[in-house]
Amino acid sequence: MTGHQEVTYTVDFGAGRQSRRANQTFSEREMPDYEGADRGIPRIARLLALAIRLEGLVRDETIRDYAELARLGRVTRARMTQIMKLLDLAPDIQEQILLLPLIQGLNERKLRPIVSRIDWDEQRRMFQKITGRCPEPGTRLDSCNG
Numbered sequence: 449m450t451g452h453q454e455v456t457y458t459v460d461f462g463a464g465r466q467s468r469r470a471n472q473t474f475s476e477r478e479m480p481d482y483e484g485a486d487r488g489i490p491r492i493a494r495l496l497a498l499a500i501r502l503e504g505l506v507r508d509e510t511i512r513d514y515a516e517l518a519r520l521g522r523v524t525r526a527r528m529t530q531i532m533k534l535l536d537l538a539p540d541i542q543e544q545i546l547l548l549p550l551i552q553g554l555n556e557r558k559l560r561p562i563v564s565r566i567d568w569d570e571q572r573r574m575f576q577k578i579t580g581r582c583p584e585p586g587t588r589l590d591s592c593n594g
Contacts, residue, residue, distance in 0.1 A: 538568035
């Protein structure tokens with residue numbers, strides 16, 4: 449290799465930051481590829497998957513605690529708690545949220561009263577009321593087995 453090769457690097461020092469002006473015109477621009485990939489996945493499913501992943505990091509002691517997660521994620525401790533409370537849902541409800549198509553109108557805020565219940569059968573009844581779906585065939589929920 450005796451030839452001369454030239455390498456050019458482009459560095460964007462504003463990565464991750466957009467001015468107000470850029471934010472206002474963002475909808476007019478083409479959406480970046482990495483954002484389009486999540487379009488088919490409901491936000492609540494992404495939040496639940498995030499909670500599962502973050503719990504694993506805390507359990508493996510990669511991250512010390514939820515407070516550190518909140519700092520790293522640049523959210524309040526209260527918001528981190530809201531996200532992590534999704535793990536208190538009955539496993540079959542979690543499965544529906546993660547695997548089934550979008551449940552219209554289902555979001556984290558609507559799940560908060562359900563998450564606050566300890567009894568999974570009660571969670572299932574409440575989940576059915578807001579979604580119109582039974583969590584999973586074979587559950588002990590009387591109104592679903594009917």
